Amino acid sequence: MLYHVQMTVRLPADLPTEVAADLKAREKALAQQLQREGVWRHLWRIAGQYANVSIFDVPDHATLHDTLMRLPLFPYMDITVLPLCRHPSSLHDDER
Numbered sequence: 039m040l041y042h043v044q045m046t047v048r049l050p051a052d053l054p055t056e057v058a059a060d061l062k063a064r065e066k067a068l069a070q071q072l073q074r075e076g077v078w079r080h081l082w083r084i085a086g087q088y089a090n091v092s093i094f095d096v097p098d099h100a101t102l103h104d105t106l107m108r109l110p111l112f113p114y115m116d117i118t119v120l121p122l123c124r125h126p127s128s129l130h131d132d133e134r
C-alpha cells in the first residue's frame with residue numbers, strides 16, 4: 039500500500055550540536071536503508087522548509103506507523119500521513 043507522508047523537522051534550538059548531528063546521521067542511514075529496501079520510495083525536500091514529502095510502500099497502516107516510529111528524528115517531527123490509491127485517469131498504472 040502507498041502512503042504520502044509529509045515530515046516537518048522541528049529540532050529544539052537548545053539541542054546540543056553533536057546530538058543533532060548524530061540524529062541526522064542515523065536518520066540518513068535508516069532513510070537510505072529503507073530506500074534500498076523499496077519501503078521509502080520517494081523522498082523530496084520541500085523547497086524553503088526543513089521538511090520533506092515522501093512516498094512509503096508498506097503492507098498496512100501498522101507497518102507504516104512502526105516504520106515512522108523507528109526514525110531517529112521521529113520525536114522531533116510533525117508527520118502527516120495520507121493513504122493513496124490508484125487514480126482512474128493515471129497513465130502509470132504499472133508504477134508503484
Ligand SMILES: O=C(O)C[C@H]1C=CC(=O)O1
Pocket residue numbers: 045047062065066069088089090111
Ligand atoms: O531531512 C528531512 O527531511 C528529515 C529526515 C528525512 C530523511 C532524512 O535524512 O532526514
